[in-house]
Amino acid sequence: MITTTQQGYFTTIQDEGRWGYQAYGMPIAGAMDRYACRVANLLVGNHIHAAVLEMTGLGATFNFDEQQLVAVCGADMQGLLNGKPITSWSSFFVPKRGELKFDAALSGYRTYLAIRGGFDVPLVLESRSTCSWAKVGGYEGRSLRQGDVLYVGQESDWDVYPRNLEPLYLPQYTEEINLRVILGPQDNMFTRETVDTFFKNTYIVTNQSDRTGYRLEGARIKHLDKADIVSDAACLGAIQIPADGMPFIMTADHQTTRGFPKLGSVMQVDLSKLAQAKTGDRIHFILGAEQEAIDALRRERLLYLTIGNRALR
Amino acid sequence: MKKYFNDIKLLVAGEHGLIIEFGTVISPEINGLVQQMSRLLHNKKSKGIIEIVPTYRSVTIYFDPLVLTRQELSLVITEFISEIRQPDVACLTPKILHIPVCYGGVLGPDLEIVARYTGVSAEEVITIHTSKPYLVYMLGFIPGFPYLGGLSSKIALPRQDKLRTKIPAGSVGIGGNQTGFYPIESQGEWWLIGRTPIKAFNPSSSNPFLFSPGDYLHFFHISIDAYFAIRREVEAGTYIPKVSYM
Numbered sequence: 001m002i003t004t005t006q007q008g009y010f011t012t013i014q015d016e017g018r019w020g021y022q023a024y025g026m027p028i029a030g031a032m033d034r035y036a037c038r039v040a041n042l043l044v045g046n047h048i049h050a051a052v053l054e055m056t057g058l059g060a061t062f063n064f065d066e067q068q069l070v071a072v073c074g075a076d077m078q079g080l081l082n083g084k085p086i087t088s089w090s091s092f093f094v095p096k097r098g099e100l101k102f103d104a105a106l107s108g109y110r111t112y113l114a115i116r117g118g119f120d121v122p123l124v125l126e127s128r129s130t131c132s133w134a135k136v137g138g139y140e141g142r143s144l145r146q147g148d149v150l151y152v153g154q155e156s157d158w159d160v161y162p163r164n165l166e167p168l169y170l171p172q173y174t175e176e177i178n179l180r181v182i183l184g185p186q187d188n189m190f191t192r193e194t195v196d197t198f199f200k201n202t203y204i205v206t207n208q209s210d211r212t213g214y215r216l217e218g219a220r221i222k223h224l225d226k227a228d229i230v231s232d233a234a235c236l237g238a239i240q241i242p243a244d245g246m247p248f249i250m251t252a253d254h255q256t257t258r259g260f261p262k263l264g265s266v267m268q269v270d271l272s273k274l275a276q277a278k279t280g281d282r283i284h285f286i287l288g289a290e291q292e293a294i295d296a297l298r299r300e301r302l303l304y305l306t307i308g309n310r311a312l313r
Numbered sequence: 314m315k316k317y318f319n320d321i322k323l324l325v326a327g328e329h330g331l332i333i334e335f336g337t338v339i340s341p342e343i344n345g346l347v348q349q350m351s352r353l354l355h356n357k358k359s360k361g362i363i364e365i366v367p368t369y370r371s372v373t374i375y376f377d378p379l380v381l382t383r384q385e386l387s388l389v390i391t392e393f394i395s396e397i398r399q400p401d402v403a404c405l406t407p408k409i410l411h412i413p414v415c416y417g418g419v420l421g422p423d424l425e426i427v428a429r430y431t432g433v434s435a436e437e438v439i440t441i442h443t444s445k446p447y448l449v450y451m452l453g454f455i456p457g458f459p460y461l462g463g464l465s466s467k468i469a470l471p472r473q474d475k476l477r478t479k480i481p482a483g484s485v486g487i488g489g490n491q492t493g494f495y496p497i498e499s500q501g502e503w504w505l506i507g508r509t510p511i512k513a514f515n516p517s518s519s520n521p522f523l524f525s526p527g528d529y530l531h532f533f534h535i536s537i538d539a540y541f542a543i544r545r546e547v548e549a550g551t552y553i554p555k556v557s558y559m
Contacts (some may be wrong), residue, residue: 019375022366023351024514024522025452124516134456134497136516185324185332230339231453231460233366233373235330257368257453265327293328294378301379 001065002115004148008060008102013119013138013150014252015051018127022256028236029129029137032211032252032275033110035300036074039165040114042308043071043091050118050155051128053144055111057278059102060144062113064094068152069116069162075108075173075276089165108173108276116160120153131253133212169307171272175281176202179249179270180288181239186229186261190241194222198263199285203247207279211253213240214274216283220245221263231259237266239285249274267293269300317343318398323387324371328378329363331386334371339462343370344450346397348527352405353393359386367526368451369460409446409529411555412494414485414507415540416442421507427487430470438506439534441465446529446559447492457496457514457522461530464492472502483508485532507532510544511554518550529559 004011014037017030031037031054041050053060059077071091072079079086080101081094088111094100102111121128121139130138139148187195203218227243234240234257238250242260249266250258251274266274267288277283317335324332333350336343351367354374361381366373376386416439417424428435447461454460464487472488478500480486485494486503495501496513509532513523524530535543546552 020364021456021522022364022375023452023526024456025454025458026456125521136456182325182327185326185334230337230369231451232332232334232368232371233326233453235326235373235375237327255454256366257451262326265325265330268327268329290325290328290383297328298379 002068002150002152003063003065004060004144004146004150005063005099006061006101007143007145007148008055009058010056011060011144012054012130012132013051013121014054014129015127016049016129017252018125018129018131018137021125022233025256026125026136027131027134027212027253027256029127029131029211030252031112033074033112033272035171035269035272036110036112037114038304039089039169039307040071040073040112041118042304043073043160043163043165044069044114044116045156045158045160046114046116046118047155047157050114050153051121052115053113053119055102055113057109058104059111061099061101064098064100065096067096067098068094069160070094070100071114072111073114073165074111075105077102077105077111087164089170090163091160092162105278109278110275115152116156118153118155120151133253165307166310169303171276173276176284177273177277177281178284178286179274180267180292181264181285182267182288182290182293183264184262187263189224189229189261190221190263191224194224195263197221198247199287203283203285205277205279205281205283209279211251213251213254214249214277216247216249218246221247223261227261228259229261231257234258234262235265237268237271238262239264239266251275267296269293269296317346318394321394323390325383326373329375331374331376331383331390332371333374333390336370339369339450341448341462344448344462344527347372349397350393351526353396359389362386368453405527407527407529407559408524409531409557409559410524411557412509412511412530412532413535413539413543413554414443414509414532415535415537416485416507418537420537420540421485421505423486423504424506427468427470427504427506431468433467438468441468442492442506443532443534446531449524449526449528449530451526452522455495455497455499458499459493459513459524459530461491461493464490466490470504473504474502476500476502480505481508482512483510485509508540510540510547511552512547523554
């Protein structure tokens with residue numbers, strides 16, 4: 001068992017998400033940075049569906065009563081194992097009665113802690129992900145608090161050895177990011193000039209951003225006519241333009257349906273970059289093509305296979 | 314009906330999303346097509362489809378573009394559209410769920426306000442609200458929340474200016490020309506006219522959602538004693554809401 005001795009800013013249990021229930025208004029949830037989450041699971045030899053911990057901005061501290069193989073990926077939260085610095089994007093053993101302590105993120109915003117076997121919480125609608133605003137899943141539907149005790153599951157697949165991830169697979173977190181966008185479904189509710197404005201300007205991440213979405217500030221996106229539509233479904237990564245004209249990018253915990261037009265969608269592979277953006281970071285949108293997104297997705301899946309194979313004992 | 318078919322559009326929602334848009338307005342006919350399409354997609358599910366989300370006027374399909382291409386999916390949809398066009402397609406008999414509601418008092422604090430604003434008595438608000446079943450056009454906003462259609466204009470009124478931050482689960486409300494109830498504690502701007510003891514969303518149940526898009530809800534008035542009696546049954550897992558068919 002693992003005891004939370006400091007909870008950090010916002011620490012939740014996540015997995016690949018709760019797909020299949022959006023028709024009932026249930027958000028997908030799941031890891032914000034799917035790349036870091038998957039790599040962390042691969043480094044400890046877990047099933048792709050194993051649950052990990054997602055820490056936000058300021059990390060948590062845990063005490064382990066038994067030896068465990070863990071992996072830490074994502075933002076560098078200055079992790080210490082029994083007081084000694086650990087390397088991000090690596091797997092290692094935490095010894096019996098060991099302490100794993102995280103601090104403020106130096107670069108990036110979200111850090112994933114995977115444990116061999118996964119964190120064991122009940123499956124709710126086929127997923128262990130937490131959607132805290134709906135109080136569903138994870139640890140009692142909420143973020144971790146001091147004193148919460150976690151148990152290890154049996155979601156591991158193959159034997160692995162502790163290792164560092166090859167540098168070529170490490171993402172670089174910068175305070176200025178490019179996100180590629182596929183237009184639609186309601187880009188026809190904006191003028192050509194407005195769409196140009198969107199792609200030419202820099203947008204700043206506001207502090208009203210969380211797991212439901214990133215609220216940005218910058219040049220106003222004017223609607224051609226009205227700012228609302230009869231509610232329809234909004235996908236992961238959808239860029240919604242509400243009445244105030246400031247873009248809102250929908251992320252893991254987003255509501256399934258909304259009544260504002262969506263100018264476009266951020267490519268799925270680029271959502272991992274967005275998940276590491278924090279208040280004040282700058283975003284440039286780049287017009288992308290659908291085929292480019294599909295190719296990127298294919299490359300990412302091949303990467304998972306390679307990383308998984310290299311992790312084999 | 315024919316006119317709707319000429320307006321069907323296939324829209325892009327990212328590389329993993331396709332929207333079949335039947336129209337841009339709220340209408341029971343358009344929503345009927347949405348429900349039929351959604352059923353067909355479920356029953357003859359292509360490999361690569363991740364999930365299907367019906368809304369007021371469109372069906373969104375999330376798919377894995379590495380397994381199923383947009384072109385392949387579009388072909389399947391075109392086939393289904395021609396299938397829906399056949400007039401002899403058997404429609405399901407819609408299900409009506411009967412939902413007990415205790416109107417007014419502490420459980421429906423805004424009932425008098427709604428009565429005063431709309432110029433009818435509190436009793437009439439209840440009579441009108443319980444007079445017919447409402448179509449569940451779609452679910453969204455929060456888990457299990459129904460967007461209901463068909464509220465009588467006699468008891469419609471603008472939403473509150475102020476956002477209530479903690480509306481108790483089960484609260485039945487009116488906002489604009491819409492009515493419905495909050496399955497979980499939520500924030501909202503609707504006027505609260507009553508509360509149901511029923512749980513529309515129960516994540517630990519094998520049947521977590523009480524109703525689906527395309528079903529109908531028919532509210533009926535119960536006393537506060539009945540409210541608490543049913544609530545105890547709901548907690549014990551022994552309450553089964555009455556179901557009938559159109």
